[in-house]
Amino acid sequence: xxxxxxxxxxxxxxxxxxxxxxxxxxxxxxxxxxxxxxxxxxxxxxxxxxxxxxxxxxxxxxxxxxxxxxxxxxxxxxxxxxxxxxxxxxxxxxxxxxxxxxxxxxxxxxxxxxxxxxxxxxxxxxxxxxxxxxxxxxxxxxxxxxxxxxxxxxxxxxxxxxxxxxxxxxxxxxxxxxxxxxxxxxxxxxxxxxxxxxxxxxxxxxxxxxxxxxxxxxxxxxxxxxxxxxxxxxxxxxxxxxxxxxxxxxxxxxxxxxxxxxxxxxxxxxxxxxxxxxxxxxxxxxxxxxxxxxxxxxxxxxxxxxxxxxxxxxxxxxxxxxxxxxxxxxxxxxxxxxxxxxxxxxxxxxxxxxxxxxxxxxxxxxx
Numbered sequence: 604x605x606x607x608x609x610x611x612x613x614x615x616x617x618x619x620x621x622x623x624x625x626x627x628x629x630x631x632x633x634x635x636x637x638x639x640x641x642x643x644x645x646x647x648x649x650x651x652x653x654x655x656x657x658x659x660x661x662x663x664x665x666x667x668x669x670x671x672x673x674x675x676x677x678x679x680x681x682x683x684x685x686x687x688x689x690x691x692x693x694x695x696x697x698x699x700x701x702x703x704x705x706x707x708x709x710x711x712x713x714x715x716x717x718x719x720x721x722x723x724x725x726x727x728x729x730x731x732x733x734x735x736x737x738x739x740x741x742x743x744x745x746x747x748x749x750x751x752x753x754x755x756x757x758x759x760x761x762x763x764x765x766x767x768x769x770x771x772x773x774x775x776x777x778x779x780x781x782x783x784x785x786x787x788x789x790x791x792x793x794x795x796x797x798x799x800x801x802x803x804x805x806x807x808x809x810x811x812x813x814x815x816x817x818x819x820x821x822x823x824x825x826x827x828x829x830x831x832x833x834x835x836x837x838x839x840x841x842x843x844x845x846x847x848x849x850x851x852x853x854x855x856x857x858x859x860x861x862x863x864x865x866x867x868x869x870x871x872x873x874x875x876x877x878x879x880x881x882x883x884x885x886x887x888x889x890x891x892x893x894x895x896x897x898x899x900x901x902x903x904x905x906x907x908x909x910x911x912x913x914x915x916x917x918x919x920x921x922x923x924x925x926x927x928x929x930x931x932x933x934x935x936x937x938x939x940x941x942x943x944x945x946x947x948x949x950x951x952x953x954x955x956x957x958x959x960x961x962x963x964x965x966x967x968x969x970x
Contacts, residue, residue, distance in 0.1 A: 615887045616861045617868050618782075619790035625762065625831040632757035633750075636799070637734035638663040642721030643672035643742040647680040652745045657685040659749040662738075663958060665728065667692050667721040667967075672742070674970035688958055690967035697966050698723055699948045702937035703811040711925055712813075712855035719810040722795060722820075723945075724965055726805040730949050731961040734802050735759075741796040746770065746837035752799070755833040759801045762829040764821055766793025771837030776814070776857040777850035777915045778892060780843045784912065785898035792864075795820065797836040804828070806949040811938060814856025818864065819938065825872035844911040847918035854922035858888055859931055876935065881928035892920050 641653050643666050650666065657664035666689040668674045677689035698720065707713045722739060729737050736756045740747070747767065755765045773783065773791045783789035795810070795817030808828070810816040821828055843849065862884040863873055896916055899909055953964065962969050 615865065616884075616891055617865050618788040620792050620864045620868055621790055621832075623827055623830065623864070623867055624766075624793065625829075626833070630754040630757060630833070632760065633753040634736055634756040634759065636660045636662045636736050636738055636752060636756050637802075638665060638729070638732075639738045639740050640722075640725035640728070641666045641740050641742050642718045642725070643668050643677070644670040644716075644718075645742050646671050647673070647676045649742050650677065650681065652747070653740055653742065654681050654684050654687065656740070656747055656749060656752070657687070660752065662686075663688065663734075665725065665958070665962075666690075667724055669693075669717055669721070678970040688962065689970045690962055691970075692717065692721055692724065692967065695966065696720070696724065697964070698727070699941075699944050701809075701811060701941045701944065703813065703934060703941050706930075706934050706937045707813070707855070711851065711922055714812045714814065714852060714856070718795075719812045719816045722810040722816075724967065726809065727949065727952060727965055728958075728961050729802050729805040731952050731954060731956045731964065732958060733955055737800055737802060737805075739795050739798045739800070743839040743841075744797050744836050745839065746835060747797060748834065751834035755799050755831075758831050758833055759799060762831040763801050763804045763823075764793075764828055765799040765831045765833055767797040767799075767834040767836045768793070768832055769796075769838050770835040772840040774838045775843075776853045777843045778854070778857060778895070778919050781895050781899070781912050781916055782891070784904060785895050785902050787895075787898075792818070793821075793830065793832055794818070796838065806946060807942075809941065809945040811941065813859070813934075814853040815860035816856070818860040822863070822873070824939075824942075825874050827867050844908070844915045847914045850915040850919040851922045854919045855926055855930075858885060858923065858926060859934065861888075862931070873935065876931070878928040878932055881931040885923065885926055885928065885931075889920070889923055892916055892923065 639657050664685050664687045666677050668691050674689035674691045681687045758765045779789050808820045
């Protein structure tokens with residue numbers, strides 16, 4: 604426990620951050636969804652849920668493709684369904700260069716997935732077209748009910764972001780999956796996999812290239828934006844322990860996000876996260892991993908699975924030992940700088956464009 608301004612600051616990771624969200628059991632208004640943006644990395648056939656949802660809502664569907672997803676294939680499979688726009692996303696685009704990316708470049712913590720790039724392109728597209736209510740939807744999500752989604756869209760009159768609750772396989776970090784698997788409470792927060800946002804937010808927040816990038820999108824400076832939860836989705840199952848490198852690459856972003864949200868849980872501003880705070884929080888994270896490993900040996904998890912979990916936790920622990928409090932402070936300073944860079948970038952974008960024209964401006968050629 605350390606103190607800031609004479610008051611104690613908790614230095615432990617919390618099992619849940621649900622208290623930060625507004626939950627609405629009574630819905631008085633509904634609203635249409637203007638567009639659904641899918642950062643796709645899987646085969647076009649896996650877009651059936653997104654296509655059906657777009658048709659039901661009469662919403663524009665924008666599929667931003669890379670890896671196994673190809674724009675030409677998306678159009679070939681779904682050209683007679685919904686209003687589908689698909690474009691391939693390459694390394695060269697008009698997005699600004701972020702200082703947060705440079706801080707992690709050529710380090711153990713550099714992130715390779717391009718999902719943040721696709722989501723930032725989606726934000727820029729939203730800003731240029733003037734869409735008012737937009738859904739980010741990953742390509743491994745099912746079970747979104749159109750009526751519940753329109754209810755959630757109605758909440759955007761009072762909230763900047765409305766996330767859907769995950770009723771399927773938990774979308775947690777490897778460490779958090781292992782924590783749950785050894786019998787401890789472990790919740791999952793709202794995230795970019797199924798998240799509605801108000802169009803105006805596209806000019807004020809962005810997705811950095813870090814694990815838990817969607818948690819950073821939820822922040823307004825030192826505080827959390829107005830966020831609510833309504834509706835459900837189902838995350839398709841995946842094996843979090845298939846490759847220990849997954850845990851290693853997640854660790855910096857998981858530590859940073861969990862440390863920030865522990866402060867928010869306590870009603871504290873992010874500005875209180877100085878070197879002393881991070882030194883204590885990183886120590887508590889190490890203790891968490893050690894506790895999970897201890898509990899794992901006494902658990903009824905099958906032996907082969909226990910070994911894979913232990914390997915993944917070992918990789919996370921290795922990464923954790925490489926994280927210095929000064930890096931956490933430097934990264935947050937870069938993130939604040941990048942927020943202003945993003946604001947300036949969006950201020951210079953044209954307005955009231957068609958979807959085709961906006962895609963073209965961003966260097967994206969629709970199939």
